[in-house]
Amino acid sequence: DYHKLASLNEYDVHSKPFIRSKKRLPWLLLLLALSLITASVLSFFETTLQTIIVLVLFQPMILDSAGNISTQSLAKAILEINDDPEADMKPFVVKELFIGFINSTVLALIGFTFSYLFLWVFQNHNADI
Numbered sequence: 001d002y003h004k005l006a007s008l009n010e011y012d013v014h015s016k017p018f019i020r021s022k023k024r025l026p027w028l029l030l031l032l033a034l035s036l037i038t039a040s041v042l043s044f045f046e047t048t049l050q051t052i053i054v055l056v057l058f059q060p061m062i063l064d065s066a067g068n069i070s071t072q073s074l075a076k077a078i079l080e081i082n083d084d085p086e087a088d089m090k091p092f093v094v095k096e097l098f099i100g101f102i103n104s105t106v107l108a109l110i111g112f113t114f115s116y117l118f119l120w121v122f123q124n125h126n127a128d129i
Contacts, residue, residue, distance in 0.1 A: 038063070058115050065107050069100055 042049075042059070049055055073096050080092050 052119075057118075058111070061111055061115075065104075065111070069103055069107075073100060 076096065077092070080087070080089075
């Protein structure tokens, strides 16, 4: 079922690495382009990042959270499609968007609190030096 969802037939699964790589590259190039867009948005905050260099420590947390939430939604979508391929996906998509919003908000609050405490400790530690 997973192969069908990924548009892979039996030939694709057992094909040579070059052919499989050729099929994966467009998606990887798209993701690379999206990452470059994200990096360019972060470049707007270059002055802030240079001033408060410790903020670089939090970039992986922010970037990875989006990927993790997306991976969970994808796994759920695969299971949903597998259970009923003919079902109307609109209610499912709306529900997943709402779940993603809730999870993003909770993670943002926890991440903000952790970051604030970390920066507070870091600032007080540097003041003592």
